[in-house]
Amino acid sequence: MKKQAYKIVGMTCASCASTIEKTLQKHDGVSEANVNYATERCEVLYDEAITSTDKISDTVEKAGY
Secondary structure, three states: OEEEEEEOOOOOOHHHHHHHHHHHHHOOOEEEEEEEOOOOEEEEEEOOOOOOHHHHHHHHHHOOO
């Protein structure tokens, strides 16, 4: 398992953070996602054998952020 932090741009409210968290938690290989609206950061714990940072970034982008 690997932990990676991301800068999230475009969140306008706490609901946005919740949406990103839920989307990432459904992503194959992600075991934990924590999004902080105030700091515009996201920390993701994921299995490198199943997914990659590029795929995680794509998932966030597809969610609109």
